[in-house]
Amino acid sequence: MNENEMPGALKGLRSALTRRQLFKSGAMLGPLLALPVQVFAADADDEMPASIKSLSPLEYRVLNRLRVVLLPVQNFDLPSTTEVPVMANLDDLIGRLNAFPRELLRLGLRAFEYGSLFSFTRFSNKDNQDAYKQVESWQGGIFVQRGLMSDIKTLVTFAYWRDPRTWPLLEYDGPVTEKWGIKRLGNAPLPRDPTAYHASGDNSVAEQ
């Protein structure tokens, strides 16, 4: 059977499997290449707040650094990323992820933390300028790097912009139903059966 004869479902399966293997090899590339960094770099992780339940110490460090680098809100009319509890929001959101995306994230954050082979510095130990450069470098990197970087950035920025205190700058109205006094309609009345007698004006239908 050649490619053209293959049913769509089979073509997709074969090709998806190939990509899965490629992805796994790509995802592991970072940590593997950075193995010397892990060996030589200081491995002490700062303590996490006791309220953090689902992030590992490494994940907390990386995301906490990203919080500062991705959201330099101090020069904007925006609440800070501590006033908006970005790390608590991330902990909550990531704790709800299903096993598969959770594992992808774990791998991705680990790869990102140790991804700087030549500087021998973990991402979370870099100053703002170098940290920004690493983010941009990954964003413009090979497909696995840019994919992971985009997804991690989405998580961090989501944990910030979901908060209503960030919306005035955007002039976003947020929830409006209560503000505008919109009345609730309740459940729809039973559909009218043209062969039945109908009681008018209420949610009931009468049948004889």
Add this chain to the structure above:
Amino acid sequence: MIIFKQVQKEGVKVVQAKDLDVKTLNLQADVVIVGSGAGGSVIAYEMAKAGRSVIVLEAGRYVPSASFKEDMMDSLKRIYQDVGVQTNTTGDLVVLQGACVGGSSVVNATICARAPDEVLNSWVTDHGLTDLTPDNLAPYYTKIEQYLHVHTNEAHEINSCAAKVVEGSKEMGWSWSPLSRNVKQCALTGHCLAGCPSDRKQSMLVTYLPWAAAEGADRFQVFSDTYVDQVLTRNGRAAAVEGRVIHPDTKEVVADIHVDAQVVILAAGAIQSPMLLQKSGLDGHSGLVGRNLSVNPVVTVLAKFPDPVYGWRGALTGVRVDEFDSPKVGGYTMESTLASPVQLLYQGEQGTGTDHLRFMEEYKYFAALVVTLHDNGNGYVHWDGTVRGGDKIIEWNLSREYFETFKKAIKDAARVFFAAGAEKVYLPTFQRLVATSVFNLDKTVDAIDFGAVGLYSLRMFGYHPQGTCQMGVDPYSSVVNAVGECHTVAGLFVADASIFPTDINVNPQMTVYAMANYIADHILKRANSYFWA
């Protein structure tokens, strides 16, 4: 004798995990339905109305519409599947589905469309489904449209984002039309995707489910937080389902549940229904359970205009550009939609640091087109592992062919916006690509990197998974027969978008409702074959 049937004013009576104080539930009903979304609710109502006892089992939570907060994060946590992060194996496609009583009908954008005649005719000629002609399905569509207040958007429902799309389409000489939606007296809040707190979206939560309860009275029950693990059979017939009631917050198993039934309906959606068949060992002869997955991948093209648009205000979905619907000229649809700020974060590559903040500041100047591509069954969904300890695997990847089609679609969407006066267009990619005029548009779009295998090139969502338990007359090339009954298990039906033999090229909810009603009618017409006790 006059019998009055009263619909509960609000809400639906649902047995939730927190309500149970027993460890085992052994129940019986004429019909057990797995899933309370579009298909499950319609069948529940038709069965209850015909006097059958019905139990509906829903894995998601029960969240009454009165408690919707118009907050996307809250909704993602409570009424979306996997917090809105249900992805394919490579994490570059997010398959969005509702997971709550009422299913995806609670969180969808309300767009309603009948399946095109050419699609239905292809089902007749290519799949032997001779009853599913446009003429035969028309009465079902008409009935659903009436029941769910489906109407074509009027002028006040065309918001400023949609108006930009209209302006650009007219300038380009391209066909456009107002969308039809299942909304009653829309309050124009724009929060459809977070659930409608004022019950104007005519979801299953405020229509078919309370109607089924009114018709069925004490013969009708809904259980939420209930995961069906397997369908059980006896002598080649569906006999029961069993599963667990799991507390949605603590994840503790509150009770085991077993429901004996004479008819079992799977309506858990095109991701869950096939996996339930697989877990139950009911793969049939075809080997196609879970295969033929289409997701209708979607990208969002975002445009910035020189003056504020406030594109999120008003009705969420206004118009569509239907110039390119036909596969002969593209095979994609474009619909105007700009939602809440957090949704911008999934659209493309939104910059880092100050660059990102400046991008978000532009929000009020944005309009957006959601571009949907009609794909053709190249995906596969399956369960990996033990019945209770495994995981779902969604295999779907962007082919070169679809990538090239998307590039053309993105260019067309951008042209609409430039024709309407946009200053720049943000492309829906993992790269930072922005077209600043129609003159550099082609070059900018062509810079989207497909890479080796199309991974992480476009930022995509799949809103309409379908096709994974496809209908057909040949048991060796389909999963269910022409009336939705599994070829190899009598009395086991599938009644959701998984039965579509091909992508229907439009938003699927209307066709799910229509097909579910059609299947219910078949069951009731042949009640003597299905209900013997």
